[in-house]
Amino acid sequence: MTTIAFNKITKRYKGTDAPAVDEVTFEVPEGSTCMLVGTSGSGKTTLLRMVNRLIEPTSGEILLNGKNVLQENPIELRRRIGYVIQQVGLFPHMTIAENIRITADIAGGWNKQKLNQRVDELLELVGLTPAEYRNRFPRQLSGGQQQRVGLARALATDPAILLMDEPFGALDAITRARMQDELLRIQRDVHKTILFVSHDIEEAFKLGDQVVVMSQGKLVQMGTPVELLARPANEFVGQLVGADNILRQLQYLPIDGTLDNRPETVSSAHWGDVPTISNQATLFEALLKLLETNASALAAEDPQNQERTGYVTLPDINQAISQLRKDEASRTESRI
Numbered sequence: 059m060t061t062i063a064f065n066k067i068t069k070r071y072k073g074t075d076a077p078a079v080d081e082v083t084f085e086v087p088e089g090s091t092c093m094l095v096g097t098s099g100s101g102k103t104t105l106l107r108m109v110n111r112l113i114e115p116t117s118g119e120i121l122l123n124g125k126n127v128l129q130e131n132p133i134e135l136r137r138r139i140g141y142v143i144q145q146v147g148l149f150p151h152m153t154i155a156e157n158i159r160i161t162a163d164i165a166g167g168w169n170k171q172k173l174n175q176r177v178d179e180l181l182e183l184v185g186l187t188p189a190e191y192r193n194r195f196p197r198q199l200s201g202g203q204q205q206r207v208g209l210a211r212a213l214a215t216d217p218a219i220l221l222m223d224e225p226f227g228a229l230d231a232i233t234r235a236r237m238q239d240e241l242l243r244i245q246r247d248v249h250k251t252i253l254f255v256s257h258d259i260e261e262a263f264k265l266g267d268q269v270v271v272m273s274q275g276k277l278v279q280m281g282t283p284v285e286l287l288a289r290p291a292n293e294f295v296g297q298l299v300g301a302d303n304i305l306r307q308l309q310y311l312p313i314d315g316t317l318d319n320r321p322e323t324v325s326s327a328h329w330g331d332v333p334t335i336s337n338q339a340t341l342f343e344a345l346l347k348l349l350e351t352n353a354s355a356l357a358a359e360d361p362q363n364q365e366r367t368g369y370v371t372l373p374d375i376n377q378a379i380s381q382l383r384k385d386e387a388s389r390t391e392s393r394i
C-alpha cells in the first residue's frame with residue numbers, strides 16, 4: 059500500500075503565464091480514495107498526470123511512500139500505478155483477454171497458464187463473466203463493459219495506486235451509477251490508493267473519502283464530503299458542492315450526531331417497538347424511514363452486533379435542519 063504526498067507541486071507549461079498547478083500540497087493516505095473536483099482548466103488532469111510522470115513538474119515534489127517519483131524510472135513507476143481514462147483505448151484487433159494479458163505480461167512473473175488465470179480473475183473482479191467475454195473483441199462490448207475492461211487492465215499489474223481521469227464521464231447516468239457501485243465494491247477488496255478526477259460532485263461525494271477542490275491551479279479546500287458541505291472554505295466551494303441545499307446536506311450527514319438516548323416522543327414502554335435503522339445511516343435516510351413508517355422514532359442499531367446506540371426522531375432532524383439553516387445564514391452574513 060502506498061501514500062501519495064504532494065509537496066508544493068507546481069506546473070508551468072511553456073509559453074503560458076499562469077501556472078496550471080500552483081504550489082499544491084496535500085496527502086492521499088494509503089488505501090483511501092481522493093476525488094479531484096473543480097472548474098474546467100483548474101489543473102486536475104495535470105496534477106494527476108504528474109504522479110505517473112506523463113507530465114513533469116516545474117517545481118515541488120510528489121512522494122510515494124516518501125520516495126520522490128522523479129527518482130524512479132518512469133516505466134517501472136507506471137507498472138506500479140494503474141491508469142484509467144475516459145477513452146478506454148483498447149486495442150481493437152485484440153480480444154478482451156489479449157487486451158488485459160498484454161498489461162499483466164509487462165508486469166512479468168506469470169507463466170502462460172497463470173496469465174490466463176489472472177485474466178479470468180480480473181474479468182470476474184470487474185463483473186464480466188470470463189467465459190462469455192474473454193474471446194470477444196472490444197467492438198462487441200458496450201461502453202460500460204469496455205470501461206470495465208479498462209479497469210481490469212489497470213488492475214492487471216496489481217498496482218498500489220490507481221489514477222482515474224473521468225473514467226465514467228462518457229457513460230449514461232444509469233451505467234455510471236452502476237460502475238461507481240462496482241468501484242466501491244472492488245475497492246473494499248483491493249484497497250488501492252486512488253486519485254480520481256471528476257466533474258460530477260455527486261460522484262465525488264459518493265466515491266471519495268476526501269475531496270480536493272481546485273480552482274485556477276490552486277487547492278482551495280480538502281475535506282470529507284460532510285466537511286465541505288458543512289464548512290465550505292468560501293463561496294466558490296459552497297456553490298460547487300451545493301452547501302445551501304439542505305436536503306443534499308441531510309443526504310451526507312450521519313445520524314450519529316443527532317442520536318437521543320431517551321426521546322420524549324416515545325414512552326419508555328414502547329422503546330422496543332420502534333422501527334430500527336443502521337446507526338451509520340444518513341439523516342436523509344432516517345427522514346424517509348420516519349415518513350414511510352409513520353413512526354415517532356427510529357432505533358439506531360450498530361449493524362455489527364445489533365446493539366442500540368440511541369434514537370432519532372422528527373424533532374431531532376428538525377433541529378439538525380435549523381442548525382444547518384443557521385450555519386448557512388452566518389456564512390451568508392460573513393460574505394456580506
Ligand SMILES: Nc1ncnc2c1ncn2[C@@H]1O[C@H](COP(=O)(O)OP(=O)(O)OP(=O)(O)O)[C@@H](O)[C@H]1O
Pocket residue numbers: 071072074078096097098099100101102103104105
Ligand atoms: N500541454 C499544455 N500546454 C499548455 N497549456 C496546457 C497544456 N495542458 C494543459 N494546459 C493548460 O493548463 C491548465 C490546466 O489544464 P488541465 O487539463 O490540467 O485542467 P483540468 O482541470 O483537468 O481541466 P478539465 O476539467 O477541463 O479537463 C489549463 O489552463 C490548460 O489550458
